[in-house]
Amino acid sequence: MxxxxxxxxxxxxxxxxxxxxxxxxxLDVNGTNVMASITNEAVDELKLTVGMRAAAVVKASDVIIAIDD
Structure with missing residues (x-):
């Protein structure tokens, strides 16, 4: 792919x-939890299961950084 x-x-x-x-x-990515919201249909089509290796693909036009004053 x-x-x-x-x-x-x-x-x-x-x-x-x-x-x-x-x-x-x-998804556990080196100790960091990444969560994705996808359709139930996509879960079924991809045959996703706990313990399975997968990738989170992030495509965004903006990334915002924030700090506490």
């Missing part, structure tokens, strides 16, 4: 919580 996005975070799926239409998939 080739992809144009440059931010690809590889990790292991730690949880999948399905809702009515949307699932929250948690």
């Amino acid at each position: 080739k992809i144009s996005a440059r931010n690809v975070l590889e990790g292991t799926i730690t949880a999948i919580k399905k809702g009515a239409t949307t699932a929250h998939v948690s």
